[in-house]
Amino acid sequence: MSNPKLAFIHTTPVTIDTFKALTAELMPGWEVINFLDDSILPQLAQNGGRVTDVLERWTSYAKFAEQQGARGVVSACSSVGEAAEAARATLGIPVMRIDEAMAEEAVSRANKIGVAATLASTLQPTTRLIQRKASERGTEPEIKQALASEAYRLLMSGDREGHDRELSAVLLELVDAVDVVVLAQASMARVVSALPEALQPKFLTSPRLGMLHIAQAMEGAGRD
Known part of the structure; x- marks a missing residue:
């Protein structure tokens, strides 16, 4: 078999x-x-x-x-x-x-949702998915976007530490303004473990x- x-x-x-x-x-x-x-x-x-x-x-x-x-x-x-x-x-x-389960989790937990990405091409598809999942629940959350394009450039050049540093700065700024932050790309997920422990539950990642x-x-x- x-x-x-x-x-x-x-x-x-x-x-x-x-x-x-x-x-x-x-x-x-x-x-x-x-x-x-x-x-x-x-x-x-x-x-x-x-x-x-x-x-x-x-x-x-x-x-x-x-x-x-x-x-x-x-x-x-x-x-x-x-x-x-x-x-x-x-x-x-x-x-x-x-990313579907992540979007569903976000709209079930929050009215103010941050969407962070290192690629501009990912921001809108993720935002549309969240909006659709929210509409299915009859809600209309406030969505705030943040783009960490320099982090992606560093990752593609092989500088993972630089990527994580740049992305962490963007995430920490965004999380102050929202209830949860959706990390739009699976490649971003590992950064969460390096953020302050008290804030980590506010970040949602797609892989797990x-x-x-x-x-x-x-x-x-x-x-x-």
């Missing part, structure tokens, strides 16, 4: 190890398939975040994952979360956004919240 497979579609190599580890912890016995296209984020940066331009490409990875026997596909990148939603209609397996939700949703699919 072969192990069930879960596929992740990444736009940066930074998220690969994180989701391998979380899958091993939360979904023991599942095999991970990774697809990486690091040309997507630069393209979105150039076209103003127009996800429709990469939809066909993203969907092709998801279809190939299904052909390889994956029982579910996860978008590991919030910038293309809307592509994942659009792809659902064309696949016969679940297609999931890693998303994988807890996915593990629950896929529980039945793991059985032959």
Whole structure:
């Protein structure tokens, strides 16, 4: 009997190890398939975040994952979360956004929500997701955005410490003005552990919240 497979579609190599580890912890016995296209984020940066331009490409990875026997596909990148939603209609397996559970948690907890990102192309998709989740609950939260673009530049140049330092400064400024802060990218999550312990519960990150939700949703699919 072969192990069930879960596929992740990444736009940066930074998220690969994180989701391998979380899958091993939360979904023991599942095999991970990774697809990486690091040309997507630069393209979105150039076209103003127009996800429709990469939809066909993203969907092709998801279809190939299904052909390889994956029982579910996860978008590991919030910038293309809307592509994942659009792809659902064309696949016969679940297609999931890693940030969906985080958005649901945010709107259930707060009326003032901060959205922080290091990529401009991620701010609007995450904000739209939060607004949609809030609308489903009949609420209309106040949303404040913050962009730490220098942190992303440092991360891409290999300076993780610089990334964490720049991002932490932006997060600490934002958290004073809101009830919770949503970290729009999975690559930002590790910074929370370096922030003041008393403030850490106010920060929501997608990797663990998303994988807890996915593990629950896929529980039945793991059985032959």
